[in-house]
Amino acid sequence: MNQIEFALKVFAALAVVLTATTLCGRLAMLVRQPRVVGEMVAGVLLGPALFGAVAPGVQAQVFPGDVKDVLYVLSTIGLTFYMFLVGSSLDHGLTGGSNMRRASALAVSGIVPTFLLGAATGALFFTSLSPEGSNRWEFMLFVGGALSITAFPMLARILQERGIANTPIGGLTLVAAAIDDAAAWALLAVIIAVGTAGGPLDALDTVVGAALFAVLMLTVGRRLLGRLGERVEREGGMSRDMMALVLLLVLVAGWFTDYIGVFSVFGGFVTGLAMPQSEAVRRELETRLTDLNSILLLPVFFAFSGLNTEVSGFGSGGSLWWPLAVVMLVAFAGKYLGCAAVVRAQGYSWRYASAVGGLMNARGLMILVFINIGLAYDMVSDELFAILVAVAIATTAAAMPIYRASLPDHLERTASDATPPPSPGPPGPPTPPTSVPAGDPNAP
Template identity: 65%
Template sequence: MGGNFELATKVLAALFVVLAATRVCGRLALIAGQPRVVGEIVAGVLLGPSAFGAVLPGVQQHLFSADVKSVLYVLSTFGLALFMFLIGASLDHGFVTKPAVRQATVLATSGIVPSFLLGAGVAALFYDRLSLPGVTEVQFLLFVGGALSITAFPVVARILQERGLSNTRIGSLTLVAAAVDDAVAWGILAVIIALAKAGDASGAVLTILGAAAFAGLMLTVGKRLLKPLARRVERDGELKPQTLAVILLVVIAASWFTDFIGVFSVFGGFVTGLAMPQNPILRRELTTRLMDFNAILLLPVFFAFSGLNTQMSGLTDLQVLLPLTAIVVAAFVGKYVGCGLTVRLQGFSWRYASAVGGLMNARGLMILVFINIGLAYQLISPQLFSMLVVVAVLTTAAALPIYRLSMPKHIEDAEKWTPTSAEFLPATTRDPAA
C-alpha cells in the first residue's frame, strides 16, 4: 500500500511539472506567432535529459523515474487514442465529395511521394549508421519515408480556422489533402508494425487484413449502430454522461482490439471517430467535453514522454549533423516543392502554391505519434528518434511564417470572399495573386 501511495505522489508531482511546462511554453509559442503545439513539443524536450537532466540530473531522474514513466506511457497512449478519435469525428464529411477527394488526393500524393522517396533515399544512405540490429533495410526505409510523408492535419486545421480560411477554396483543398495524407501515413505505419510484430510476410498479411476488416466493419455496421447515439444527443440537446460513457467504451474497445491484432491503438481511435455520425450537436458536445480535457492533460503527458526519449546533446556531433541535415532537407523539400508545384499546375498563383507547400510541411503532433510508435516497437534508435523530433519542430515552426510571407493580408482577405466550389477550382479571374 505504501509503495502505491508513493508512486501516486510521484506521478502527481510529474504531472504538475508537465502541465506547468507545456502551458508556459505553449503560451510563449503563441506570443511568438507560432502554433501552441510547437511550444508544447519544445516543453517536452526541455523536460528530458538534454535540458532538465543536464542541469539537475538527480531531480530529473527522481521526478521521471522508470515507474513514473510507465504510468505516463499508459496515460499518453489513452490520450493519443482519444485525440485520434476526436480528429476523426471532427472531419467534415461534407468536404469529402468525389471531385474534392480526387483533387485533394492529387495534392496529397504530390507531397507524399517526393517526401517518401527522399526520406527512403536518405535512410538507405545512412542505414548502416542509424539503424538498429534486427531491423531490416526495407522496414527502415519504409519507416523513415513514412515519417517524412506526414502532414499534421490538426495543425493545418487550427491555422486555417484561426485565419478564417477553413471554408475557402484553398483552405478546403488543403484540409482534405492533409486528411488524405494522414490516412496514407497510418496505412504505411500499419504495414511496418505488422511486418515488425509478425516476423514474416504471412503474419503481416493477416495483421493487415485484420486491420482492413476492422475498418470496413466499423465504417459500415459500426456506423449504423452508432446512429441512435446521435439521435439521442439531438433529442436531449446535450451529451449526457451515460451516452458519453458508451462512446468512450467503444473508443477503448476499438483501441484495444487494433493494438491486440498488431496495429497501434491510435488506428482504432481514428477509425471509430470516422464512424461517428455527422451530427453538429454531437460534434460540438464531444469537442466541448473531451477536446479541452485531452489537450490540457493527456496530450502534454505525451509531449513529456516524447521529450524523455529525446537526447539532443548527441546531435551536435559532426558525424550526426550530416544525416540530420539530410533528413531535414528531404522533409522540407519533398512537401514544399511537391505540393507547391501541384497547386500551381491546378491553376492557382505561385503565392497560393507557396502557402499550401508551407502548410503541408507542418508535421506537428502527428510525426511524434508516428515516431513514438516506432521507438516502442524498436524500429528506430533513440538517436534517430531525436533527429525526427528536430524535424517535427523545424517543419512545424516554419509552416506559419511561410504562409504569412506567401499570403499577405490583402490577398488573404480577398480569398475569404471567394466562393468555394465543390471541386475547389481556382477562380482565376478573382485571384488577386494570379
C-alpha cells in the first residue's frame, strides 16, 4: 500500500467517525441528553457492537490495524489538548471561600464510598476481569479510581446553561467535582507509575519527576505565562507566534509526562492550570482550539474506545451481565447516596440533595479517558473495559433525568434561595468557572 492509498483509508475512516458521532450527538440532544452521550454511543456502535456484527468485512476495511494506529495518535493529541483546555478554564477562585469546607465534604462523600465499593468489586472479580499477570492491589485501586471520577466539564456547562452556576448549590457541586477529578487523576498517575515500574520503590523516579514537573509548571511556568497573558490583554488578542508557543508548550509537556511514564493528558492538564487567569487568553484558546478538537479529534477518541469495546460477553448466556450489574450498582449507589446524604446533612432539601447526587454521578468523557489510559498500560481487560464503557454511558445519560426529576423548572428557579445554614467565615459560595471549553463534547 502506497502513501496515497493509506491516506485515503485514513480520510475515509475519519469521515465515517465524524458522520456517526455528529448524527448520534444530534439525536441525543433531541431527547434532552448531553451531546457526549450520543458521541459515546456512536463510538460503541462503530465497534463490534453493531458495525462489526452487521458488516464485519466492511468494518475491517474501514478500520484496519494501521488506520487504528493513526486514530490512536490523533485521539491522544485530542485528549492532551482537551485536558489543556479543561485546566485553562478552571477558575482559581474555586479553591477559596467559605463554601470550600462544604464542597470538600461533598467531594469526600463522592470519592470515598465509591472508591471503597469499587475496590471491593475489583477484588470480587479479580480472577475473571483482570488482565493476565496483573497485581490484585493495583487492579482494585484502578477499579475504585475509575468509578470515583466525575465529569467536571460536563457539570460546569450544564449548570451554566441552566442558569444556576452562581448559586450556592451550583458552586458547591462545581468545587466538589473539581476535587473529585483531581484526586482521581493523582491516583491514576501513582497507579501507572507503580504498575509500569514494577513496584513502589521502582516508581519513585516517575512520581518525583511528575511532582517536579507540576511544581515547576505551577510556579515558574505560571509566572512566565502570566507575562504572555499581560501581552494578550494589551494587544486584545493572541498573535500567531504566541499561539505557536502555547501549542509547543502543550506538546512538550505531553511528551515529557508520557516519557517519564505518566500519560500525556497529565502534561496537558497541568499546563492548562498554569495558564493565566485572563478572559482574553481563555477566549483566544477556546476560539482557536476548541472546534477542531471537539468536532473531530475527540470523536476519534470515542471511535477508538468503541473499537476496543468487546461486547461478545453480553450475548445470550454471556458471562458479563452479572459483573455489569454489580459494577453499575456500585458506581451509581456510591456516588448518589454518599453525595445526597452529605448535601442533606448540610441543610439543603432532599430535592437539592438528589439533584446534586445525580449530577455528581455523571462520568462523561473523563471515565473514558481514565480507562483508555488503563488499557494502554495493560491495567484493564477487554471485558472490564466494555463494562466501564457501559457505566460511562449509563451514568452520564441518567444525570439530567435525575436532576430534572429532583428539581423541576419551577423549583430550579428558586435555586438562588436554597442556602444552607450559615457557617463561620465570609458568606457566599466560591466563584465558579466563568467558562469551560467552548463546544465541549460534555455539553448538553
